[in-house]
Amino acid sequence: MLAAGMLLLTSCAATATVEPAPNAEDPDCAEVMLRLPEVIGDQERRPTSSQGTAVWGEPSEIVLRCGVEPIGPTTEPCVRYGGIDWVAMDREDHWQLISYGRVPTVEVLLAMEQISSVNAMPPLTDAVSRIEQSRECTAYVENSEDL
Numbered sequence: 001m002l003a004a005g006m007l008l009l010t011s012c013a014a015t016a017t018v019e020p021a022p023n024a025e026d027p028d029c030a031e032v033m034l035r036l037p038e039v040i041g042d043q044e045r046r047p048t049s050s051q052g053t054a055v056w057g058e059p060s061e062i063v064l065r066c067g068v069e070p071i072g073p074t075t076e077p078c079v080r081y082g083g084i085d086w087v088a089m090d091r092e093d094h095w096q097l098i099s100y101g102r103v104p105t106v107e108v109l110l111a112m113e114q115i116s117s118v119n120a121m122p123p124l125t126d127a128v129s130r131i132e133q134s135r136e137c138t139a140y141v142e143n144s145e146d147l
Contacts, residue, residue: 013046016055016063023067024052026104028131032066035127041119062120063109070105071098078137079117082125085137088117097121099128101135 023029029052036054038045043057056062076087078100085100086108095117099106106128110120 013044014058015047015049016053016060017049018053018055018063018065020050020052021065021067021104021107022069023104024050024065026052026067029066029104031130032104032106032127035130036064037123037127040123041115043115057111057114059111061111061114064124065107067104068098068107070103071100077141078139079121079141080137081117081121082129084121084125084128085133086117086121087137088141099131100137101133102128102131103134104131106131 033052033054036045040056040062043061045054045056046058048055052066054064071087074087076089079086079088079097084102086097087100089096089098091109094112095110097108097110097117106124108121108124110117
C-alpha cells in the first residue's frame with residue numbers, strides 16, 4: 001500500500017527539462033544515476049527529460065548532469081566532500097561544481113539562496129565515487145561552508 005502511494009506521489013511530480021551532457025550515455029553515468037539519493041536535505045528527486053540527469057526540488061534547487069566535458073587544470077577553487085574533488089565556480093545566482101579527476105565528469109548546480117554545498121554534496125558521494133579517480137586537486141578551499 002505504501003509503495004503504491006509513493007509511486008503515485010512520484011508520478012505527479014513535474015518533469016524537469018535538463019539538457020543532457022555530451023557523454024551522458026557513458027556506462028559509468030548509468031552507475032552514478034542508479035545510486036543517487038531520492039532526497040537531499042528536504043528536496044525530493046523528480047523526473048527529468050534527459051539521460052544522465054537528476055533534479056531535486058521544485059523549482060529545481062539541485063541539478064546534476066553526468067558526462068560533461070572534463071575540466072583541466074584551473075585556478076578556480078577546489079573543495080572535497082567525502083573524498084570527491086570538486087571545482088567550485090560562483091555563477092551569480094548558483095554554484096557550479098564539477099568533479100575533478102574523474103571521467104565521465106559530473107556537474108552539480110546549486111541554487112545559492114536555497115541550499116549549501118555542505119548539505120547537498122555529501123549525499124552524492126556514494127554515486128560519484130563509482131567513477132574512478134585519476135587525478136586530485138593540489139589545493140583546497142579552507143572553508144567550504146561558504147559554498
